[in-house]
Amino acid sequence: MRGSGHRLLRFFLNVSAWFNLLSAMVGAVGLVAFEGMGIPAQWLNGTPFDSFLWPGLLLGVVVGGTQALALFALHGHFRLAPGMSVAAGLVMMTWIFAEIAMMLVWSPLHGVFFASGLAQVVVGVLALGAWPSPLLARDRL
Template identity: 25%
Template sequence: MKKVYNLLFILHVFVGVGAMAGGSMAILNPIEPGGVPTDALKNSPFTNFLIPGIILFMVIGLGNILSAVTMHFKSKYQGYISSTFSWALVIWIIVQCIMLRSIVHLHVIFFIIGLVQAFLSTLILFKQQLFPTNSILKVITNLESKFPENSVLKKIVKLENKFYK
């Protein structure tokens, strides 16, 4: 599990610092941040990049930094916080692609990073046995006791024991 925590920490710092930099560019130069003209926003509700820059800086940037900090200090709620900001990144990328009506390589990269963060966050929630994962584990245990010969349940329990016990 230490590798999961370390990788997730690195991803949160990477995304957080990058989003704060990108958000800062959009806040400081909302007309053409990083050379992107406001024409790119013609299919969005925005006339410039100020509001998207603030959202990028605050939610994606600071949110991922907060996630990294809670991981560093081993907060009980780090799985929830990490998961929240991981899915925020995924949603941000989807909305951005819809509004810009284009997909570039950075969208794909950060979409995948968000999904990896979400997966790793879910592993942490299972490890901490917090809601809703504690309920899922309880259902699996009950099913396994009712159907002890079920090969799929055996594999799930074996996987659970390998990672979480």
């Protein structure tokens, strides 16, 4: 990502990665240290988990870890930063999808975090160069 046109994309990728990292860490600590943060334990029925310990650890390490790697790449100005952001957004979206599929419950927060992962993916793909320039240009066949 180079040039002034990518500054806005980089800014959004930083904001989304920080938001997703902080939310994953808060969620992980809440699940592990505060026994689910008020989430009913019966929501774990039918899942491979009998407590919130493993889901909390997975949330912190996998979701939070990929966001941290994306931030490291962004702050280090590595060329793989947009790709890492896409990967981190996909991990966030997969986490939410798997959580809903296993617990068979939905909360508005699921929508918020899925949307933040989706936005991170879209902006990361745009930063990789998926935006046609000029936008409405046509190819002659």
